[in-house]
Amino acid sequence: MAGDFVDHVILHVKAGDGGHGCASVHREKFKPLGGPDGGNGGRGGNVVLEVDANTATLLAFHRRPHQRAGNGKQGMGSNRDGANGEDVLLQVPSGTVVKDADTGEVLVDLVGNGTRYVIAQGGHGGLGNAALASPKRKAPGFALLGEAGEARDVVLELKTVADVALVGFPNAGKSSLIAALSSARPKIADYPFTTLVPNLGVVTAGDVVYTMADVPGLIPGASEGRGLGHEFLRHVERCSTIVHVLDCATFEPGRDPLSDFETIEAELKAYGELHDRPRLAVLNKIDVPDARDLAELVRSSLEDKGVRVFEISAASHEGLRELSFAVAEMVAAARAATPVEEPTRLVIRPKQLGDTGFSVRRVGDNVFQVTGEKPQRWIKQTDFANDEAVGYLADRLNRLGIEEALAAAGAVAGAEVVIGSMEDGYVFDWQPTLNAEVRPGPRGTDNRFS
Known part of the structure; x- marks a missing residue:
């Protein structure tokens, strides 16, 4: 039924958090110093979109707009790693466009059965103390915390995938035409806006088989969003051929086939150069x-x-x-002119960190900000209640070269250094040896670790 068709939703997704690593010492009779044996935490589950040929609507996400993947489990003793969190696989129709809800940026255009995209990545599991052991720290008494999974809001928009779009005023006979040409059985009645969702039909004309979309009726101003204009027009975007269905039996004042044709042409042009597609008039x-x-x-x-x-x-x-053979000829020509597309391959690119993985800038009088994927990740992996873990963090930051970079930027002993954003980053009082007192949270709070 028409009310069950949904082609625009806002989806709130949260990937799973990584499990914490385990700090454990092997204990066995007659072996009091068995060494560290804490396992790593499991990876958090991903939230994945997958094109499914049997899915035709975004209705499932209209009803359940919040989707969350499973968290990774904590590592255990005896070198047992925690289990990975379960991925959440969300099935969407072919032709689904994914946009960032905040910026409107198009993240991916999902076309083709089986195409997948990881919309939110699960957090890495924290290392256990067995993985952290080194000649310097033979028996670490700490483990790393798991990382939080990504959380984001995205917009899903469905654009119908069809060869031919039937366009025209409401009640022009588009539903009747697609029913006559194909096996589709859309709702048909003698009043405007009978069709409130796109109907798809498969037409066979000789050796050519093509799909035809019965796009809901357009009205003047549709390209500017009047009525349901934007919702309707986006279903025309993927079609290679446009068929104007003109009502020669309308009794509406001020309307005739010529004016209807010109009105729809103007709306197609205003919406986004759709007037350049091959077309014919019925x-x-x-x-x-x-x-x-x-x-x-x-x-x-x-x-x-x-x-x-x-x-x-x-x-x-x-x-x-x-008509069916004429449309088939146009579709065949459009297909022949379109280069064969390579199979969709989606690669999530790592963030560009630069040569050192961080940057340092002065933001005030003896106040400096450090940004970068590595130091910000390391901060979140650290258990600040464990002095040994804090010392390990200091060593990592030192090896990365932050101490030298701060000195080069003009920092002196006692400088306030913020790692991350200035609003809620982590703050420490820097000393040249990097034996800093670190405190998480917004600048200006007074909860330093001694």
Whole structure:
């Protein structure tokens, strides 16, 4: 039923958090110093979108807009790693466009059965103390915390994937035409806006098989969002061929096939250069005597615009065979002119960190900000209640070269250094040896670790 078709949703997704690493010492009779044996935490589950040929609507996400993957489990003793969190696989129709809800940026255009995209990545599991052991720290008494999974809001928009789009005013006979040409059985009635969702039909004409979309009726101002304009027009974007269905039996004042054609053409052009697609015009309802006379009257005017014209009756099926083969010819030509696409391959690129993986800048009087993927990740992996873990963090930051970079930027002993954002980053009082007192949280709080 029409009310079950949804082609626009906002989806709130949260990937799973990584499990914490385990700090454990192997204990066995007669072996009091068995060494560290804490396992790593499991990876958090991903949230994955996958194109499914049997899915035709975004209804499932309209009903359940919040989707969350499973968290990784904590590592255990005896070198047992925690289990990975379960991925969440969300099935979407082919033709689904994914946008960032905050910026409107198009993240991916999902076309083709089986195409996948990881919309939110699970957090890495923390290392256990067995993995952290080194000649310097033979028996670490700490482990790393798991990382939080990504959380984001995205917009899913469905654009119908079809070869041919039937466009025209409400009640022009598009639903009747697609029903007559294919096995589709859309809702048909004698009043405007019967069709509130796109209907798809498969048409066979000789050796050519193509899909036809019955796009809901357009009205003047649709390209500016009037009525349901934007919702309707985006279903035309993927079609290679446009068929104008013109009502020759309308009794509406101020309307006739020529003015209807020009109005729809203007809306297609205003929406985004859709007027450049190959098209033809169909003069429908010629089973009505007055309509046949009107069709013969306006045909030459349409042909003067360079448009092929067919007089048909969706009710009596007159002219449908010629129309179906003409459309098949146009579809075949469009397919031949389109280069063969390589299979979709989606690669999530790592963030560009630069040569050192961080940057340092002065933001105030003896106040400096450090940003970068590595130091910000390391901060989040650190258990600040464990002094040994804090010392390990200091060593990592030192090896990365932050101490030298701070000195080069003009920092002196006692400088306030913020790692991350200035609003909620982690702050430490820097000393040249990097034996700093670190405190998490917003700048200005007074909860330093001693």
